[in-house]
Amino acid sequence: MTRVHTQLIGAAALSLALAGITSAYAAPSGTVAFLMPDQASTRYEQHDFPGFKAEMGKLCPDCKVLYQNANADASQQQQQFNSVIAQGAKVIVLDPVDSTAAASLVHMAQSQGIKVIAYDRPVPSTPADYYVSFDNEEIGKSIAQSLVAHLKESGVAGSKGGVLEVNGSPTDAAAGLIKKGIHEGLQGSGYKTLSEYDTPEWAPPKAQQWVSGQITRFGPQIVGVVAANDGTAGGTIAAFKAAGVNPVPPVTGNDATTAGLQLIIAGDQYNTILKPSEIVAGAAAKVAVGFLDGKPVKGETTLFKTPSQLFKPAVITQKNIKAEVVDKGFANAKDLCTGRYADGCKKLGIGG
Missing domain, CATH: 3.40.50.2300 (Response regulator)
Incomplete structure (x- = not known):
């Protein structure tokens, strides 16, 4: 074989090798x-x-x-x-x-x-x-423990009453994990669970309807509510307001939705989860x-x-909503501080 042939074969082999490398690192599609x-x-x-x-x-x-x-x-x-x-x-x-x-x-x-x-x-x-x-299990545990700590800091004795538990959809395995975490977070807290409910489709109106019935049933014995997300929290808060309960007992949430964050700013919802x-x-x-x-x-x-x-989830309350949510750009003051929430934003130093 001549030297030229050898060089050509070598060049062809190198070309194929480079093509293989290029192909191996080509961006995928599909x-x-x-x-x-x-x-x-x-x-x-x-x-x-x-x-x-x-x-x-x-x-x-x-x-x-x-x-x-x-x-x-x-x-x-x-x-x-x-x-x-x-x-x-x-x-x-x-x-x-x-x-x-x-x-x-x-x-x-x-x-x-x-x-x-x-x-x-x-x-x-x-x-x-x-x-x-x-x-999700950590989410449930975190919101429940946060509520328990708040009740104790507020001097609410376990003997005064207990909490309601508004869980997510019974067909949602993540809701089941959140529910398991809530049970862990409440265990040994000194606050009994008065009643709990699995909310079909996570629907806020269904949560509101159930909580309304529990307000009639337990009245002032309800010292707090562990709601599994901001939607069920909103339904819970609406039920207390419709019943004329003022102030609304502390209510948890999850998802850090705009509506949930606004309810925290207003003081109607106690916490949510930033995820x-x-x-x-x-x-x-x-x-x-x-x-x-x-x-x-x-x-x-x-x-x-x-x-x-x-x-890992992060618990948000009035204490850290500005630093963790607004200052870090997860939500902006323009969206949060509308209408009746403007005064709450001012008190918390959110926005201008």
Whole structure:
């Protein structure tokens, strides 16, 4: 073989090697679906999907993102699941309406080589390919412990009464984890649980209706309420106001929605949980792109036999709402300090 031939073969081999390297590091592409459970909470439209879409745009500009919201209808979510598979989704990020019913969806997708990332709410009976969320059990424990500490600091004796517990949807496994955490947070506190309720679909009107009945039943024995999110907290507060109870007993929340933060500013709601959905959405996008790229995706822990990444929640009250929420840009004074909330903002040093 001549020297020229050798050089040509060597050049061709180098070219192929470089092509292989380029191919190995080429940005992935494909279709990813983002399926959310309901519209009762504004977070999915305002935070989760925008955060997911933005991160996908950065990591995989050639990827197609499909978004659907099931509006608390498990049958509709199944139809949407089937639809995104028909549209070629290779990864599905699923926040299930019904965590038990979602098991069959996970099975169906995985049988076709489609990866499923359980989002916010786990699928306990069937391992998804990944689970990403804030630590829901820790959320429940944190809001309950925060309420207990506040009651004790306020000099409210356990012998005076007890608390109501307004849990989330009975079909939501994440609500079950929050509920478990609430029970842990209240255990040994000295405050008994007068009654508790699993709120269908997390619907605030249903929470309000139930709490109204408990106010009639227990009256001044209710020294506080552990509500599992800001929506059920808002329904709870509305029930006390409608009953003419003033002041409203301290009520917990979760999600740091604009409405929830405003109720804290007004002094009607005691706490909430700051869990910027964009953080979880961005993490889900990273995992989705990893799956598209065929890379092994490891979890920081395991939950329900599923590799998982759980973020730590932060409790927000009037004491830290300015420093942790407004000053850090998670919400702005213009949105919070409207109408009747302007005076509360002024007292807390929020805004101009």
